[in-house]
Amino acid sequence: MYQKISFIVLLFLYLPLNAQNEAFNRQLDSIYYYRDLAKKALEAGERIHFAKYAIELSEATQQDTTILKSKRLLATLYIRERDFSSTFQINHENLKLAKKLKDSLAIGKISNVLGWYHEEKLQVDSSYYYYYSSYKVFKALNEEEREAESLYSMANIQFNQRDYIGCEENAIASIKLYQNLPKTERTLDYLWALYNLIGIASDELGLYDKAIEYHYTALTYSDQIKDNFIYTLYSNSNIALIYKELKQYDKALDIYKHLFKNSEILLEEPKNYSLILGDYAFIKHVSKHYKKDEIAKMFAEAYRISDSINDPYSIMSVSLNASRFYKDLEKKDSALFYANRAYNLSKETNTNDVILQSLMLKSNIEDAANAKTYLTEYVNLSDSLQNKERAIRNKFARIEFETDQIVERSKQIAKERLWLLILSIGLIFTLLLLYIIVNQRTKNKELKFNQQQQETNEEIYNLMLSQQDKIDEARVAEKKRISQEMHDGILGRLFGIRLSLDSLNMSSKPEAIETREKYLNDLKEIEEDIRKVSHELNTDFVSGSNYISIIKALVEKQTKAYKLKYDLKNDDNIDWDDISNKTKIHYYRIIQESLQNIYKHAHAAEVQISFNQKKNVICLSISDNGTGFDVHKARKGIGLKNIYSRVKEINGELDIKSTHDSGTELIIKAPI
Numbered sequence: 001m002y003q004k005i006s007f008i009v010l011l012f013l014y015l016p017l018n019a020q021n022e023a024f025n026r027q028l029d030s031i032y033y034y035r036d037l038a039k040k041a042l043e044a045g046e047r048i049h050f051a052k053y054a055i056e057l058s059e060a061t062q063q064d065t066t067i068l069k070s071k072r073l074l075a076t077l078y079i080r081e082r083d084f085s086s087t088f089q090i091n092h093e094n095l096k097l098a099k100k101l102k103d104s105l106a107i108g109k110i111s112n113v114l115g116w117y118h119e120e121k122l123q124v125d126s127s128y129y130y131y132y133s134s135y136k137v138f139k140a141l142n143e144e145e146r147e148a149e150s151l152y153s154m155a156n157i158q159f160n161q162r163d164y165i166g167c168e169e170n171a172i173a174s175i176k177l178y179q180n181l182p183k184t185e186r187t188l189d190y191l192w193a194l195y196n197l198i199g200i201a202s203d204e205l206g207l208y209d210k211a212i213e214y215h216y217t218a219l220t221y222s223d224q225i226k227d228n229f230i231y232t233l234y235s236n237s238n239i240a241l242i243y244k245e246l247k248q249y250d251k252a253l254d255i256y257k258h259l260f261k262n263s264e265i266l267l268e269e270p271k272n273y274s275l276i277l278g279d280y281a282f283i284k285h286v287s288k289h290y291k292k293d294e295i296a297k298m299f300a301e302a303y304r305i306s307d308s309i310n311d312p313y314s315i316m317s318v319s320l321n322a323s324r325f326y327k328d329l330e331k332k333d334s335a336l337f338y339a340n341r342a343y344n345l346s347k348e349t350n351t352n353d354v355i356l357q358s359l360m361l362k363s364n365i366e367d368a369a370n371a372k373t374y375l376t377e378y379v380n381l382s383d384s385l386q387n388k389e390r391a392i393r394n395k396f397a398r399i400e401f402e403t404d405q406i407v408e409r410s411k412q413i414a415k416e417r418l419w420l421l422i423l424s425i426g427l428i429f430t431l432l433l434l435y436i437i438v439n440q441r442t443k444n445k446e447l448k449f450n451q452q453q454q455e456t457n458e459e460i461y462n463l464m465l466s467q468q469d470k471i472d473e474a475r476v477a478e479k480k481r482i483s484q485e486m487h488d489g490i491l492g493r494l495f496g497i498r499l500s501l502d503s504l505n506m507s508s509k510p511e512a513i514e515t516r517e518k519y520l521n522d523l524k525e526i527e528e529d530i531r532k533v534s535h536e537l538n539t540d541f542v543s544g545s546n547y548i549s550i551i552k553a554l555v556e557k558q559t560k561a562y563k564l565k566y567d568l569k570n571d572d573n574i575d576w577d578d579i580s581n582k583t584k585i586h587y588y589r590i591i592q593e594s595l596q597n598i599y600k601h602a603h604a605a606e607v608q609i610s611f612n613q614k615k616n617v618i619c620l621s622i623s624d625n626g627t628g629f630d631v632h633k634a635r636k637g638i639g640l641k642n643i644y645s646r647v648k649e650i651n652g653e654l655d656i657k658s659t660h661d662s663g664t665e666l667i668i669k670a671p672i
Contacts, residue, residue: 024061031057031066035073044081051077068097068106075113087117108137108146115153128157145187148177152194162385164201171198185225192221192231199238208242215239229265230272237276240283249287256280271314274306278318285325292329299325303338316342316354323361335365352385462600547576547584548611554592555609562599569610574618579672586646587620587668593646594622594666597639602626602664616672623665628658 031054038051051074058070071094078087091114098106115130135150151174158167171194178194181187199214215235222231236255243252259276260266266273281298284290299322306314323338339361346354356378363374548570559566576584591609598604604626612619643666647654652670 027057027061028066031061031070035070038073038077044077048074048077048081064097064101065103068094068101068103071097072106072110075110079113079116084117084121087113091117104137104141105143108134108141108143111137112146112150112153115150119153119157124157124161128154131157144177145181148174148181148190151177152190152197155194155197159197159201162204164205167201168198171201183224188221188225192218192225192235195221196235196238199235203238203242203245208246211242212239215242229262230269233259233266233269233272233276237272237279241279244279244283244286247286249283252283253287256283270305270309271311274302274309274311274314275317277302277305278314278321282321282325285328295325312345312349313351316345316349316351319345320354320357320361323358323365327361327365332365336362339365352381356381356385458600547579551588551591551609554588555595558592558595558599559607562595564595564598564604565606567606567608567610569608571610571612574611574613579618583650583670586650590620590643590646590666590668591622593639593642598624598626598664600639602628604663613672617669618672620668620670621665623663625663628660628662628664630660631656631658 034050034054034057038047038054041047041050051070054070055067055074058067061067071090075087075090075094078090091110095107095110095114098110111130111134115127115134118124118127118130131150131153135147135154138144138147138150151170155167155170155174158164158170175191175194178187178191195214195218199211199218202208202211202214215238219232219235222228222235225231236259240252240255243249243255256276256279260280263273266276277298281295281302284298285292285295299318302318303315303322306318319338319342323335323342326332326335326338329335339358342354343358343362345351346358359374359378359381363371363378366374552568555566555568558564595607598607602624604624607622607624610621612621644654647668647670650670652668655667655669656664657667658664
């Protein structure tokens with residue numbers, strides 16, 4: 001029986017928790033569902049709509065980790081759609097949330113995305129700052145592949161800003177990391193790109209032999225990649241351009257001849273084809289072994305293709321080579337046309353290298369007056385770019401230094417706050433300890449006196465309670481005795497008198513009939529009054545009144561006497577008028593007995609009493625925060641025996657839960 005009650009109680013406790021878990025799991029399932037739709041939907045608008053709805057559901061859970069995952073999915077969709085404004089906003093929200101969660105990996109990834117965003121917006125300083133921040137995070141997490149990727153992005157920015165030395169340093173650091181990773185297609189691709197990058201940087205620095213070495217190393221990696229023609233094309237064309245700088249035209253021509261054996265494949269990439277064709281034509285020109293008409297046709301084709309795809313960079317490259325070609329042929333108009341085309345496009349695209357080259361060409365083609373203007377512009381721009389390069393080199397170093405300073409300062413502030421908190425807690429603890437020591441001595445004597453007084457009061461009160469119980473029992477017994485006496489004695493005699501008077505009604509005299517009728521009516525009234533008194537004496541005190549008010553009056557009276565706080569709750573679904581008086585009296589006495597036991601044994605400060613109806617069962621719960629006892633070892637006193645007896649009278653079940661220092665709870669369940 002006890003095990004059955006325990007199981008039921010545990011079931012009632014488990015069901016609400018299980019329901020909460022199930023509701024939360026359903027929320028998560030919905031979030032996963034809409035995230036999945038956001039990844040698989042056909043239209044971009046639908047994907048973004050589903051991702052936003054997943055964020056709404058995630059925010060309802062108030063779980064920051066779930067919210068961050070949903071928002072990062074939306075950020076990815078914005079990137080794919082190149083919605084830069086939304087990308088910027090949501091990634092800053094994500095970065096703030098990731099820092100709140102102290103999710104270092106997420107911080108690194110989001111910083112990397114912000115680096116890409118600012119790079120696309122040509123905001124170099126911000127881009128480099130975020131790439132460097134992501135690099136520091138990935139380095140701390142030992143995420144070598146992501147660390148290497150951040151270094152590669154930093155190197156690219158430095159190359160575009162003509163910081164070739166800084167570019168080479170970061171590229172080499174990235175290469176070392178990638179070389180430690182498994183040789184996948186992705187790793188090989190990055191290694192080729194990095195060696196190609198530092199090869200071009202070395203070429204710009206005039207380190208031609210080193211540049212060629214780097215490009216050939218890049219080819220060793222591209223040879224391990226499937227469908228590697230484009231890689232081979234880039235590397236070989238870069239090597240050919242270096243041979244052109246070294247005036248080793250035969251080696252450059254050999255490379256171009258080999259490349260143009262696959263001209264059909266080259267044509268699949270028109271931009272690259274026109275660039276390489278223009279370089280090939282110019283090398284043929286400077287080698288002086290080819291016909292001018294053949295070379296002119298090659299330039300014309302290269303220019304036509306680049307102009308048809310409207311690619312400014314291939315147009316500028318072809319135009320510069322064509323302008324030099326026609327200048328050497330002393331065809332001033334054609335040379336000037338191509339030089340002006342390169343110059344105008346370079347101004348539009350802000351391509352400084354091409355501006356310088358086209359200015360030098362124009363100064364060599366134009367007359368002396370115009371040539372002087374172009375040379376002056378060339379010198380001014382060249383000086384400006386040199387100063388800018390120096391500033392850029394210092395700028396990237398400064399960004400790294402300031403970023404490291406911010407990180408170190410954050411760590412220092414965190415340490416200072418921690419020490420301040422420790423010192424504050426220590427000071428408060430010391431003051432509290434001093435206060436306790438000073439006041440403890442003063443209270444010791446008072447405490448001992450109060451304990452003695454309390455023990456005396458408890459003994460007196462226990463005697464009073466015992467006497468009161470005896471009086472209550474005697475009163476109930478006396479009520480029943482009087483009720484029985486009145487019903488069986490007095491009512492019986494009065495009934496006999498009424499019968500006698502009925503027999504006298506046989507007299508036909510009007511006066512006698514009227515008199516006897518009057519006495520009979522009086523006797524009926526007396527009989528009815530006695531019956532009413534008898535009924536009231538024999539009816540239990542709980543009938544005909546608000547039962548919970550009676551219970552509340554009992555609890556208030558006893559808790560006040562016992563100096564206890566109480567909390568009484570009643571289930572409004574219980575119809576006490578339908579409950580038998582016998583059951584209500586037993587509940588009343590159980591509460592009364594329990595309060596006495598709590599006062600005598602539990603030393604509690606608070607008691608909680610509640611009535612609940614579950615189906616056709618009333619559950620009475622009485623719990624306290626007292627010392628408790630071992631239910632299996634404790635001896636059953638008179639109080640507990642009385643409670644067990646009363647529970648049995650109402651066909652109920654009793655469950656007692658208690659352990660030392662954890663309070664006691666009585667649960668009584670009885671059918672209605």
